[in-house]
Amino acid sequence: MNFVISKCASVRISEVSVSSPGDSPNTDGIHITQSTNVALQNCKIGTGDDCISIVNGSSAIKMKGIYCGPGHGISIGSLGKDNSTGIVTKVVLDTAVIRETTNGVRIKTWQGGNGYVRGIRFENVRMDNVDNPIIIDQFYCDSPKSCRNQTSAVKVSQIMYRNISGTTKSAKAMKFSCSDTVPCSTIVLSNVNLEKEDGTVETYCNSAEGFGYGIVHPSADCLTSHEKDYNFLDQTGVSQDHSLNEEAEEMVELADSNDDRIVDHTEL
Template sequence: MERILHIPIVVFVLGASLFCRHNAIPNELFMPGEIDVWGGLEEEGFFDHPWWRSEGVDGRRPVSVDGFGAVGDGVTNDTQAFVDAWNKACSMKNAVFLVPEGGRYLVKAVRFNGPCADNLIIQISGTIVAPDEPKDWDPKLPRLWLSFSGLNGVKIQGGGTIDGSGTKWWASSCKINKTNALTIDKSSAVKIQDLTIQNSQQMHFTISRSDTVRVSNVLIASPANSPNTDGIHISGSTGVVLQNCNIGTGDDCVSIVSGSSNIKMKNIICGPGHGISIGSLGKGNSTDTVIGVVLDTATLTGTTNGLRIKTWQGGSGAVRSVRYENVVMNNVSNPIIIDQFYCDSSNPCKNLTSAVKISQVMYRNIQGTSKTSQAIKFACSDAVPCSNIVLNDVNLLLHDGTAATTTSCNCAVGFDYGFVQPSVECLRSTTTNSQCQQQASQNGDDDTMEDNERAYSAHTEL
């Protein structure tokens, strides 16, 4: 027992020395190509690409949807005109696929597939609007509205609006047969800037199976009561940058799920919504990973969660190398939360011992107010405890300005330095964390533990 008690103390001392002297983690803890989230990242040029350097459209060959018969009155079906204009623009070097300013173009579900000729710009200056009747949707494309796939070195810009007309969809069901507004799939070196995406049927903007994607100056807006309308959803992608984005939705402002790595977010405004989330991960006993995430400078206002990592029981894999810094919370219900007992289900979830491993998570310079008394919650698995959870310069008060906030820990191991309010002494609880580590070593990856063997009960999303 004496050896077990000494282990976390050694980890804390070594960890504190590393953070205080270098703010870094030894390179051997990182996989090849993985971001060192404990250090800095280049502000400009991060995941930059030479194809992005020409911002304008001068000297290019415009291919306007109007030239292919689009009416732009918001009533006429302009889908075929968009398809024909795309086929032409995609085949030409230095082309501009143009949606002109002032038009309101009704477009049904459509796939814009590449690869395309070099240096394509997609210029959305007008408004693209979806059909507002779910019954008018193409049953062959139940999950997509505007999908761009197989692109390389493309810019999407223009100052226009993508409007999902989601009101009737929100009333019909929660998650079934709903469509995501804008999708970037299987693409590389794509830059999206200066767009508004609003009132999506479900997720506003999804980035899937792609690499080197930069999103900047994007406004996303839906009502707080619109279900499952995530702002930006990143799945199976690497090298994604979100910068200067203002997101208000009925679900997560940003959600990052399995297979994603090297994600950087800078200057994010979030609210209303469910916060900025990693996960959910591990559903259906799946193996999921998210590695290398940085959020630097964000403001969250009135959200149901702040900085959240959420995983289902029974999964496996890892969330590792995450840094949140320079974040302001305004009346946020759960400012800092790790939840390895996530259960977004009307029925109670079965208690299982296997879990997605969460480690190397840092919260630095987190300030503001909590709507609830429990400002910090680390609900980690008994069998797969959270490790290397670090807080530095955190000051979270109740929304009325008093300091009566609390912290809850279950099998979370870490430390704090600098000023931290509320106290996270529970991260250092030698007895509790040693018991969790001992149970973890005894159980291994076994997921057959009976319900009555677990003290922590599952709960549903707030």
């Protein structure tokens, strides 16, 4: 790994450039573990692994003005390997260009783990020819052998994707591959527009609950909801005429709140 932030509090990294070949293994650009209140600003990262990886014990992470490519994208995880506990909360990526990477914004967890990922916001992101622009993978298996099926999982909830556009290499521009026993919940999509240069695009869902408002392309109708009537009026807000569950209301409030609430030791 190029940079590792481990067991730290109140860290700011800005104007950093990382350049590793796209085929270099395990060369994460910036790796954050067991740290809180971390700000990454105006960084350009090219690598053979994740441009930024955020793993267990990390919270209040703010990234702004990030260029990623080549690499595996900007990832939360992996979490839950070898039946371990993984916890990541309050992460914001605001303003990024992700170009020619295998993933865009990704959450990856192993079967058999426990813990949770929640309170995550990815917004104002431009994808350029990315394999998997938006992906949640609760069946992550970075192993030469196939991973056995397990019922426990790291809970993924309160994930917002807002103002994300660009091009995908994969027909499945959005993938929400979640645990049947610990489904993903409150996935919020707002103003997402992903296209494939030579074909149509779609969204894949497995055990994923959420909703979209504004423009959402490809359609995320495969997301399920416990609410009977998630109807949204326009691109700017949520209709007050339709009820949201408390978790959904919290996510919309988070999206519209001041970013300084997430990382308050520095202005970004």
